[in-house]
Amino acid sequence: MSNLIELANISKSFGGNLAVDNVTLELFPGSVHALMGENGAGKSTLMKILAGVHQPDRGGIFKNGRKIAFTTPRDALDFGISTVFQELSLLPNLTIAENMFLGREPVTIFRTVDYAKMHAETRKALDDVGLDLDPRTQVSRLSIAERQFVEIAHGIKADASIFILDEPTAALNAADVEVLNKHIRRLRDAGKAIVYISHRMDEIFTVCDTVTVLKDGRLVGTRPLHEMTPDSLIAMMVGRELADLFPARGARAGRPVLEISHFKIKATSKPFSLTVRSGEVVALAGLEGQGQSKIMRALVGQYQPFSGSVTVNGHALDIPVPANAGIRKLRAMGVGFVPEDRKDEGLFLGLPIHHNIAIGLQATHAGFSYARHYRSEVETAFASMNIKASGPSAAVGSLSGGNQQKVLLARYLAADLTLLLIEEPTRGVDVGAKAEIYKLIRDFATKGGAVLVVSRETLELIGLCDRIYVVHGETLVSEMRADRATEHGILDAALVASRGAAQ
Template identity: 70%
Template sequence: MTNLIEMLKISKAFGGSVALRGVSLTLEPGSVHALMGENGAGKSTLMKILAGVHQPDSGEIYKNGHRISFANPRDALAFGISTVFQELSLLPNMTIAENLFLGREPVNRLGFVDRKHMRLHTREALAKLGLTLDPNMLVSELSIAERQFVEIAHGIDADASIFILDEPTAALNATDVEVLNAHIRRLRDEGKAIVYISHRMEEIFNVCDTVTVLKDGQLVGTRPLSEMTPGSLIAMMVGRELEDLFPARAGAFGDVALEIEHLKLEATSKPLSISVRKGEIVALAGLEGQGQQKVLRALVGEYSPFSGSVTIKGKTIRLPLSKEAGIRQMQASSVAFVPEDRKDEGLFLGLSLAHNLSTSLHSSRNELSRAQGFADVIASTLRSMNVKAANARMPVGSLSGGNQQKILLGRYFATKADLLLIEEPTRGVDIGAKSEIYKLLRAFAEGGGAVLVLSRETLELIGLCDRIYVIHGDTVVTQMQAAEATEHNILDAALSA
């Protein structure tokens, strides 16, 4: 098979920091090529060179045997290379049609922008992805998934032959992921080459056929995924096997820290009961959208269940909680809630690490209390959580996903919370940072804390947790010891229900 793209011995440095050292990558038509490695491995830099965002310091790029180079991303797109980065490039204050034709607006005979042509052509481009969106919709009105698909439609409209997808599913639910993967397979079958950057093992093995691993800016190797397992791929990335990512489970537990009783998420759903003991990490597992997130959010007033009660430290609270006061009511009971979307619901991206860490410390104090800087608490939290940052004054938005997640967790560890409710603890986090977060959660539990967690990654729940409740149809269908659980019996329990 003729190679579509050959990147040969690419090197790139930013100041004194070397991002890539002689990395080579080959992309074949009709393939989905996974590009993997921990944060800082060089994946995004390599793809930004291919996309024309950066120019290499040395090395060569060939397309169909001809040497190429790009001064900017527009040149790359014109040459058939379309990129959907984590930081979506669509302009939110413009329409879908205006974004698709940005910089290449058609004009009519009178020299005015031909908006009718733009709308018709945009509708056709969206239809190729099965989208029926109005071309006149502002991008700001679209969901994250819809923005992803519009970016891909942009590349299809430009007749791209190479698609670079950088963490395309980080903010998508399971249904949207499957829709996206169907489009990826269709592009593959049309002879396109797709580069897929993701930390999600299940997706890599589901949609990709080849994997290239980078580490510290250097090439580790390229392998067919048919020859790999999740364990061997992780070992290739970080030098240790899958089971080594998880700390040892607890041997003994304390008193019940959380007791959810007779919780009816909907008027017609069956009541459920869940308990978590001190020192224990308990999972809510099951198929997407079966009620796991409703349970967690009902405990902090972010979802209003039909009825039920929760007992914390011997104090029983009737549900539903007030949306306005639920979070503060739980904070007063030493309960912390870590939402799935750290960027929109968790962190203040433009504020410093110090501000983000001290938010809950300030909110737990009386409004007439004397102001405090909490410098010692901030410094010790950054140190204990191994946050990689130059100083506490840096904006948290400048950190990697793993370090952002540590800051979000550290905010509640600093308050000495007793109970942690956490959604997707390692979403958009590389393998090395995942292992660190697992150890932090286990250390929190060993210190007498209790954790109730949900995740779309079943292997994560099995490896991290002590007990697993399987949720289906807004109720508990079974529970099992995590040490005895498998992906198969969890799925079987969810589907049998």
């Protein structure tokens, strides 16, 4: 079978840093090709070369033996290459339809924008991926998962022969992932080639046929996936087995750090109570959208609960927490909040690493100037986090997703905090960086800190945490020790609660 396209001996450098080094990749029709590797391995750079965002320094792109060049993303799109990058590219101040047709708006006979046609075609594209959204909705009002699915719908709608999906499911729940997988299979069966970049092993083995692994910008190898196992693939990527990802759990818990009592998310919700102690990592688990995020966000003022009491280190936290001062108020009580959306809610992408870390150190002080006496703490945090960058002065926006997540964690780990509230600690992060982040979280707990974490990845919660609370119907329905928990047990607890609520 002849290939659809070949990237031959591609090399690319940025400022003296060799991002891709002599990599060759072939894409065939009717195939889903996984591209794997740690953050910074060169995956996104290689795909941006294929998508016309970057041009290679050496090597080239070939079709039927003929060298072709994409000088712009439009060249690649016209050739038949559709890309959904990990960094969401939707413009938040425009509607879904305006984003879908940006730069190619249909016009009426009067040469005005044909909004009716735009809305109708956008509605069909959204329906095709099972997304019930009004095309006139402004993107800024969408959740992270909804924005990701709009990106995917945009890509699938294109009449392309090659699809590049870079972390397409990072913000999707299990049901949405299966919808996406259905469309990927449909595209594959239609003779398309799909490049699938993901750090979720179950997805790779579910939808992909072939895997190529990159490490430090170089090609490790290409293998049929039926010859691989998750352990052998991880070993190929990072040189260690799956069981080595998670550090040992804490010996025992100490004093209560966070106590939530008689808490009600809504007036109709059942009240619940929970405790997080020093030295332990505690999870909020369950089916998507059952209240985990609302519980977390209520603690920092981003959601207003109906009632309840909260104490942090024995001091009462007034409920509801003010939305405009919640983060600063919690910081003064020794609490750090690590949001899911690190780009829009967590980091200042245009500022250097040292400023992003120092912001957490001076959060309780007035003003917004970089304090010199924080320099040693920042440099210590930078070194201990193993952040891959040219130095603390590098712009955070230039880092890979895993290294950006480390910077966000460093902001709070460098400060004198007793409690961390963490949403999706490893969203869009590779296996190697995950192991490092898990160790950093566990080290924080071992030194006497307390952690409350929310994640869509159940195996992550089982491996990382000490205790797990299962959330369903905006209340707690079960509590279990993580070392005795299973995916089936957590799902069963949620489903039993669901059946009980329906009776």
